[in-house]
Amino acid sequence: MSRQELTIGLFGFGCVGTGLYEVLAKTPTLKTTLKTVCIKHPHKSRKAPDHLFTTDPGAILNDPDINVVVELIDDADSAYAIVKTALLSGKAVVTANKKMLAEHLEELLAIQATTGVPLLYEAACCASIPIIRNLEEYYDNDLLESIQGIVNGSTNYILTRALEDNLTMNAALAQAQALGYAESNPILDTGGFDAKYKLVILLAHAFGLVVRPEEVFHCGIDQIGQLEWDYARAHNLKIKLVAHAYKTPGGSISAFVLPTFVAPDNKLYGVDDVFNGVVTQTCFADTQFFMGKGAGAYPTASAVLSDISALTYHYRYEHKKYNSAERLTPAEDIQLKVFLRHDLAHSTQFKRHFESIEACFTNRDAGYLIGTITLAALQVLMAHPGASLSPIALEVVHPAAVAWTQPTAEAAVLVS
């Protein structure tokens, strides 16, 4: 098949847009021309010729020479308008905007299906790890049983520096911002939203399951406190923000994002700083592991570059799993073993939500429980008004999946 010549219109020239500009300049073999770059603030100094820049989106969207729109802006609502307009006018789109994709996935898939115009977004999940194309192309629908991933680079950087350097979470966040990893609104990172958006996208390609972001339960890292770090250190565990998805025995999918204690025998234990990692569990291949930088200008630009290159070969996602007759539904019947830190005022109140309790601990300031709880009950509990709660997953109890190695209950009560 002959390679298609591409004329690109780029939206956004921030961290990733600038990275892409540099990466394209170093990839002369790619048959592409960057014709126009649409930016918001015309007076910023930029390391690219002035004639490239415009503040008028129409200069790209209405230009018949431009056959590919690369969308790398920060604002999900504007990104949605750009992407939709581009697709409907027959321009292929490459985007890295996970929030926009997660919020509009069903509609965008429908537009792609009716127009046949490609929409690629490898950079939206785990930046440099080619996870979407692997889930899309390599895994057959019923072979994948679970995925667990560290999918947000900023929170992984923060958790790594907090454990290794004893940095406060705020100080570590400031470093992640300075390194260009964090979202411009960092609550999206620390609150677990960004990881959830990425999980929504992964679910579509792993299992063909398209859900709204608000259907996926998530907790971020912003509630993690001293007791959790003491527990981690005492048991040689790390705390990671993990996106989980499990196929249940009935064939439905349970998905959630939770801080998770990870033991040294887990592949995700060695995934530190800005690195992301994804562990897949399949029927026949057993466990597989992907790792790479999950944020930053060049790692993200590398995934955008790969999508641009794929377009030259007329590549598009087929969404075979999504389009297959058998549909999967979200499930909440999963049971988790969790560590739940609570304030002293609520030390007994939460026990009734648990199926069983293995350990309890309190000191002068706070306490924790370790026990088994359904995901549905945990959601109810976390919506409890006024309670200061911090859950960390220890293990998936049901369905039996990748077990997180965990300390014993006796060891748990010794932490002080």
Ligand code: HSE
């Ligand atoms: N803020 C995101 C992260 C950027 O830290 O993972 C890459 O999607």
